[in-house]
Amino acid sequence: MKTTFTFLILFLLTGFLSINVESATEEWSYDCGSNMVYQVYTDGKGGAAMIYGFAQTNLTLVWFDKKGDTIYQAGISNIMATGITGCTSKDLIYSDSDPDSGTHVFHVNSKGEMKIIPADPDTFNTTMAMMPSYCNKSDDKKGFFISFTNTNTLNTSFVRYRNK
Amino acid sequence: MKNFTFIVWLCIAVTASCIKISAATEEWSVDGQQMIYQVAADGKGGCVLIRSETNSVFSILWVDKKGAEIYEAVVSNASIISCSNKQLVYSDNLNDSEIVQVDSKGGTTKISKPDEEAYGSYLGNMMPSTVMSDKKGFFAVKMDVLISRQQLVRFSNK
Numbered sequence: 001m002k003t004t005f006t007f008l009i010l011f012l013l014t015g016f017l018s019i020n021v022e023s024a025t026e027e028w029s030y031d032c033g034s035n036m037v038y039q040v041y042t043d044g045k046g047g048a049a050m051i052y053g054f055a056q057t058n059l060t061l062v063w064f065d066k067k068g069d070t071i072y073q074a075g076i077s078n079i080m081a082t083g084i085t086g087c088t089s090k091d092l093i094y095s096d097s098d099p100d101s102g103t104h105v106f107h108v109n110s111k112g113e114m115k116i117i118p119a120d121p122d123t124f125n126t127t128m129a130m131m132p133s134y135c136n137k138s139d140d141k142k143g144f145f146i147s148f149t150n151t152n153t154l155n156t157s158f159v160r161y162r163n164k
Numbered sequence: 165m166k167n168f169t170f171i172v173w174l175c176i177a178v179t180a181s182c183i184k185i186s187a188a189t190e191e192w193s194v195d196g197q198q199m200i201y202q203v204a205a206d207g208k209g210g211c212v213l214i215r216s217e218t219n220s221v222f223s224i225l226w227v228d229k230k231g232a233e234i235y236e237a238v239v240s241n242a243s244i245i246s247c248s249n250k251q252l253v254y255s256d257n258l259n260d261s262e263i264v265q266v267d268s269k270g271g272t273t274k275i276s277k278p279d280e281e282a283y284g285s286y287l288g289n290m291m292p293s294t295v296m297s298d299k300k301g302f303f304a305v306k307m308d309v310l311i312s313r314q315q316l317v318r319f320s321n322k
Binding site for chain 2: 040144
C-alpha cells in the first residue's frame with residue numbers, strides 16, 4: 001500500500017514538473033485613456049517608466065514599481081528631447097524641453113523626488129541620445145510590457161506581463 | 165644577478181598575461197535578404213532579426229547560438245519586444261495588431277483580448293532598438309554590393 005502510494009505521488013509530481021506553462025500572464029495594467037504609448041523603459045526588476053500621450057507634445061511620463069504602483073508622474077512638453085534615457089528600480093533619468101524653460105535633464109530617486117541637473121550659466125544640459133536614437137526597452141528577465149487599444153472606445157491600457 | 169634575472173622574467177610574465185587577443189572570429193551567418201531592419205541578440209549567442217525581400221515581404225527569423233533556425237514567420241510592420249534564448253515576443257500587423265509569444269521549440273501563443281488591438285510602444289515600432297552584442301561576441305551586417313543582399317554574421321570576440 002505504501003509502495004503504491006509512493007508511486008502515485010511520484011507519478012503526480014513528475015506530471016506536474018513536466019507541465020510546460022508557455023503563455024504569458026497579465027500582472028497589472030495602467031489606463032492611458034485615449035492615447036498611445038510612445039516610449040517604454042523597463043527598470044530590470046519588473047517596473048518601468050513610460051511616456052504616453054496623443055501627440056508629440058503635452059505627454060505624460062509615469063514611473064511604476066514592479067507592482068504597478070506609481071513612483072513618479074510628470075508632464076512632458078516635448079518627446080523630441082529624447083524622453084527617458086535611464087531607468088532602474090532606484091533612479092529615473094529623462095530629458096525634456098519647452099520654449100520657456102529650455103532643455104533640462106531630470107533625475108528622480110525611488111522616493112519620487114525630482115531634481116533638475118544644474119547647468120552652468122549660458123549652458124544647458126542634454127542627453128546623449130538624439131533622434132533617431134530613442135532608448136526603448138520593453139522587457140526584463142521575468143516579463144515584458146505591451147499596450148492594448150480597445151477598438152470600440154480607443155482606450156489604451158499599458159500592461160505588464162510575466163513570461164509564464 | 166639572480167634577482168635581476170628574476171625581475172626581468174617577472175616583467176615578461178606580467179606583460180604576457182596582459183596581452184589581449186582581440187581579433188574577432190566569424191562563427192556563422194544567416195541570410196538577411198535585401199535589408200535587415202532590426203536585430204536583437206538573445207544574450208546567449210543567438211538572435212532574432214527582422215528582414216525584407218526585394219518584393220517587400222518582411223519576415224522574422226530567430227536563430228540559436230549555432231545559427232540554426234528556431235522560428236521564422238512572414239510579418240508586417242513588426243518589431244521585437246523581448247528576446248532571450250527561451251522565448252521571443254514580437255508585435256505584428258500582418259492580420260490584426262497582435263503580440264506573438266514564441267517558445268524555444270518554435271511554438272506560438274498569441275496574446276490578445278476581445279475587441280482590443282495589441283501593440284508595442286510607438287517609438288519601439290517606429291525606431292526599433294537593436295542589440296548587436298552579448299558577452300561572448302557580436303553581430304555585424306555584411307553587405308554584398310554586387311547583388312544587393314545582406315547577411316547577418318556572428319563573430320566571437322576572440
